Structure formats: C-alpha cells, structure tokens
Amino acid sequence: MTVMKVEKDVEAKRMTIVSEFAAPIDRVWQLWENPRLLERWWGPPTYPATFVDHDLSVGSMVTYFMTGPSGDRPGGWWRVLEVDVPNLLRFESGFADDDGLPSTVMPFMINRVTLSEHPKGVTTMAIETRFASLADMEKIMSMGMEEGMKGALSQIDAMLA
Numbered sequence: 001m002t003v004m005k006v007e008k009d010v011e012a013k014r015m016t017i018v019s020e021f022a023a024p025i026d027r028v029w030q031l032w033e034n035p036r037l038l039e040r041w042w043g044p045p046t047y048p049a050t051f052v053d054h055d056l057s058v059g060s061m062v063t064y065f066m067t068g069p070s071g072d073r074p075g076g077w078w079r080v081l082e083v084d085v086p087n088l089l090r091f092e093s094g095f096a097d098d099d100g101l102p103s104t105v106m107p108f109m110i111n112r113v114t115l116s117e118h119p120k121g122v123t124t125m126a127i128e129t130r131f132a133s134l135a136d137m138e139k140i141m142s143m144g145m146e147e148g149m150k151g152a153l154s155q156i157d158a159m160l161a
Contacts, residue, residue: 013131019153023160025117029086044151089113107136
C-alpha cells in the first residue's frame with residue numbers, strides 16, 4: 001500500500017505524504033521509536049541511515065547520518081517537540097555539518113507525523129513537513145525530498161510483512 005498521496009501547498013509552505021500500512025498502529029509506531037527499525041527505512045534505499053543518538057523525549061536531539069553509494073555521509077538531526085505515543089511525533093529537523101551539529105547554512109523544517117488506526121489493522125501515517133519560507137521549500141524540494149521520502153517509505157511494507 002505505502003504512499004497513497006503527496007500534497008504540496010505552496011501558499012502554506014507545506015508538503016504532506018500520506019501512507020497506509022497493513023499493520024496495527026503500535027507496529028507502525030515502532031518504526032519511529034526503535035532506532036534499529038528506523039535505520040532500515042529512513043532515507044532513500046541508496047542512502048541507508050545510521051542513528052547515533054535517538055531519544056523521542058520532548059526536548060531531546062536525534063542525530064543520524066546516511067551513507068551514500070560513493071561513501072559520502074550526509075548528516076541530519078531532529079529536535080523532538082511533541083510526542084503522544086502512538087499517535088503523534090512532532091520534531092524540528094535539518095541537515096548537520098561535518099561535526100554532526102545543526103547546519104547554519106541549510107534550511108530547517110518542522111515535521112508532524114500522525115498515525116491513525118482503521119478497521120482490519122490498517123494504519124494511516126501522514127508526514128507533514130512545514131518550511132520557514134517558500135525559498136526554503138523550493139531548495140529542499142529541488143534536492144529531491146519528495147522522491148527520497150517516497151523511496152524511504154516504500155521500504156516499510158516489506159518490514160511489516
């Protein structure tokens with residue numbers, strides 16, 4: 001099932017990706033909560049992630065890097081803003097510099113992940129990304145965010161099978 005729709009709202013500076021999974025909500029939540037599971041799908045298939053710090057407590061930082069096919073290792077971070085297990089995760093995110101610290105030259109985003117369970121064990125996951133400006137949105141989208149997220153999410157069905 002995976003990605004059902006992608007909505008881009010330029011006026012609101014927002015992109016939302018909605019996916020459905022044939023699994024109960026608690027299993028889908030584990031894909032965010034367990035860093036070893038998160039590593040199996042976060043990032044496009046050609047850029048697997050490694051989570052260095054992973055704590056979903058409000059105020060905590062999550063840090064990771066992805067390893068590309070040529071050995072490059074772009075980093076990223078999340079600052080956890082809100083958690084309501086297993087329904088909601090809201091975090092600020094961005095790129096990391098070579099030392100793993102938040103980049104001061106790249107845009108940051110606010111992400112809101114909502115999970116809702118439906119009859120027959122189907123869970124809908126919506127990932128909403130908000131940008132500070134239209135220029136930030138255009139920059140991140142031109143870097144392939146939509147395609148990267150679709151590729152990342154496409155790995156989940158096999159994990160839940």
